[in-house]
Amino acid sequence: MQKKDLQSEQLILKAAxxxxxxxxxxxxxxxxxxxxxxxxKASLHYYYRSKDKLFHTVxxxxxxxxxxxxxxxxxxxxxxxxxxxxxxxxxYMNTLLENPGLPLFIMQELSSNPQRLISLVEETVPGVEGRxxxxxTGSDASVGGVSNRESSDSTSKExxxxxxxxxxxxxxxxEDGMASGRCHKVDPEQFIxxxxxxxxxxxxxxPLIKVLLKKDEQQYRDFLVRREEEILLYLLRILYTNxxxxxxxxx
Amino acid sequence: MQKKDLQSEQLILKAAxxxxxxxxxxxxxxxxxxxxxxxxKASLHYYYRSKDKLFHTVxxxxxxxxxxxxxxxxxxxxxxxxxxxxxxxxxYMNTLLENPGLPLFIMQELSSNPQRLISLVEETVPGVEGRxxxxxTGSDASVGGVSNRESSDSTSKExxxxxxxxxxxxxxxxEDGMASGRCHKVDPEQFIxxxxxxxxxxxxxxPLIKVLLKKDEQQYRDFLVRREEEILLYLLRILYTNxxxxxxxxx
DNA sequence: GATTGTCTTGACTAAATAGTCAAACCATAA
DNA sequence: TTATGGTTTGACTATTTAGTCAAGACAATC
Numbered sequence: 001m002q003k004k005d006l007q008s009e010q011l012i013l014k015a016a017x018x019x020x021x022x023x024x025x026x027x028x029x030x031x032x033x034x035x036x037x038x039x040x041k042a043s044l045h046y047y048y049r050s051k052d053k054l055f056h057t058v059x060x061x062x063x064x065x066x067x068x069x070x071x072x073x074x075x076x077x078x079x080x081x082x083x084x085x086x087x088x089x090x091x092y093m094n095t096l097l098e099n100p101g102l103p104l105f106i107m108q109e110l111s112s113n114p115q116r117l118i119s120l121v122e123e124t125v126p127g128v129e130g131r132x133x134x135x136x137t138g139s140d141a142s143v144g145g146v147s148n149r150e151s152s153d154s155t156s157k158e159x160x161x162x163x164x165x166x167x168x169x170x171x172x173x174x175e176d177g178m179a180s181g182r183c184h185k186v187d188p189e190q191f192i193x194x195x196x197x198x199x200x201x202x203x204x205x206x207p208l209i210k211v212l213l214k215k216d217e218q219q220y221r222d223f224l225v226r227r228e229e230e231i232l233l234y235l236l237r238i239l240y241t242n243x244x245x246x247x248x249x250x251x
Numbered sequence: 252m253q254k255k256d257l258q259s260e261q262l263i264l265k266a267a268x269x270x271x272x273x274x275x276x277x278x279x280x281x282x283x284x285x286x287x288x289x290x291x292k293a294s295l296h297y298y299y300r301s302k303d304k305l306f307h308t309v310x311x312x313x314x315x316x317x318x319x320x321x322x323x324x325x326x327x328x329x330x331x332x333x334x335x336x337x338x339x340x341x342x343y344m345n346t347l348l349e350n351p352g353l354p355l356f357i358m359q360e361l362s363s364n365p366q367r368l369i370s371l372v373e374e375t376v377p378g379v380e381g382r383x384x385x386x387x388t389g390s391d392a393s394v395g396g397v398s399n400r401e402s403s404d405s406t407s408k409e410x411x412x413x414x415x416x417x418x419x420x421x422x423x424x425x426e427d428g429m430a431s432g433r434c435h436k437v438d439p440e441q442f443i444x445x446x447x448x449x450x451x452x453x454x455x456x457x458p459l460i461k462v463l464l465k466k467d468e469q470q471y472r473d474f475l476v477r478r479e480e481e482i483l484l485y486l487l488r489i490l491y492t493n494x495x496x497x498x499x500x501x502x
Numbered sequence: 503g504a505t506t507g508t509c510t511t512g513a514c515t516a517a518a519t520a521g522t523c524a525a526a527c528c529a530t531a532a
Numbered sequence: 533t534t535a536t537g538g539t540t541t542g543a544c545t546a547t548t549t550a551g552t553c554a555a556g557a558c559a560a561t562c
Binding site for chain 2 (some may be wrong): 022023024025026027040050070072104106107108110111112114118119165166184186189191192194196197198200201202205206207208209211212213223226227230231233234237238
Binding site for chain 2 (some may be wrong): 539540541543545
């Protein structure tokens with residue numbers, strides 16, 4: 001009758017997320033997740049039939065979290081190039097500061113099973129793949145079914161045939177900027193990759209960079225908080241011909 | 252009598268490297284490594300007593316490979332700031348193009364066991380840690396013994412007490428550049444991290460970026476080959492006040 | 503208080519996997 | 533040919549781990 005369901009389910013998911021992010025799919029132990037959720041392993045299996053299903057639920061949510069800022073780039077066509085960049089860096093650095101373990105986890109699992117990406121990304125961002133979007137992949141459908149309700153904000157159906165490059169609008173703006181002379185010559189794709197790299201890598205390379213720069217946990221976090229501003233400075237300097245189009249207030 | 256030793260040992264290491272890079276420590280199976288080396292699991296254990304020991308041998312070599320370009324930055328104090336940057340990006344992109352799986356592997360294992368970094372890095376680059384360098388850690392000495400001879404190029408002993416920040420020389424040069432007005436205002440540490448990020452991340456985020464930019468394997472590789480030049484362009488533009496100090500030949 | 507349906511768990515099973523061992527193998531040198 | 537010593541392996545053990553199950557706890561309704 002009652003639904004302590006959600007309470008426990010949420011606790012389990014949180015615990016599972018911690019453990020999966022810490023150890024990856026292969027390294028995670030169901031017992032460890034159960035311990036961290038303060039329940040028995042049997043209970044864990046009561047809520048999530050299998051490790052695979054539990055993992056899928058966590059990963060699906062995480063990749064969504066990771067991709068949303070990227071999606072933000074192409075949504076909202078009204079944004080100017082500069083505010084698009086500002087928005088992206090801002091929201092991405094924010095997301096990552098809240099979830100420092102996210103990037104490495106995502107990259108790890110994506111690398112060991114790249115196939116997974118296609119179905120999950122298509123699900124989150126319809127029309128990413130060039131192939132006609134015929135409603136998800138259908139390969140391992142019927143797997144999830146657990147937390148499948150809150151995708152209401154991304155209901156941009158309209159399976160436009162096969163030319164919706166995810167970053168087309170962004171790239172177009174850069175090309176326009178170059179044509180008008182406001183922007184330096186750059187390869188737009190390389191520029192975008194650089195932007196993503198500068199935001200994401202510091203979270204992936206944390207242990208290494210901490211040693212190289214001799215920072216403890218607190219110092220490294222502060223360093224990352226300051227980083228948003230610095231990245232923006234770099235990106236605008238790379239892109240724009242005249243120094244500082246606006247916002248000259250540093251420090 | 253005979254020493255097919257080396258032959259087999261090398262084959263095993265290569266196989267182990269492939270498998271470990273593909274699946275990480277936790278995901279790797281001794282059987283899989285044995286199969287890939289075309290020997291039995293028992294033989295595998297004959298050469299390397301345990302999975303741990305095998306892993307250590309592989310990881311030690313890999314982290315060395317990964318760190319050498321970084322070390323290159325501080326070595327050779329004669330390099331100018333600009334050529335230091337050029338050298339770094341060039342050699343790093345080269346190393347990574349030859350070993351695309353390296354960065355994710357390193358970051359993965361470093362994250363799940365950050366402690367390991369300190370001993371291995373100190374071993375490769377004496378004086379990284381602030382602590383007095385008293386000749387390695389001594390913790391798990393006598394483990395390797397395999398590839399311990401070609402460290403002749405790093406004989407910068409002189410355990411200078413406790414102030415050898417790894418990147419001090421580099422940072423100093425940037426500060427000098429800023430003082431003289433040749434360089435923009437930047438946070439040297441943030442700049443260095445950006446440089447590393449732009450080189451390394453594309454290899455870690457490969458599967459994701461491939462989808463975002465809709466590139467197949469060949470296209471992505473070409474993209475990465477072209478990237479060295481583009482990164483240099485960006486870095487110099489970030490750093491130097493007057494556009495293009497030299498080398499104006501693009502494309 | 504008995505009934506019902508949901509949760510919870512200790513104890514179990516089955517499969518996977520690291521590591522061992524004794525016997526066989528094979529090249530070389532006496 | 534035989535002895536020797538490194539190499540190889542099939543078959544085994546011990547341990548870990550995902551997943552199951554039947555019995556019980558618990559809360560709400562009758």
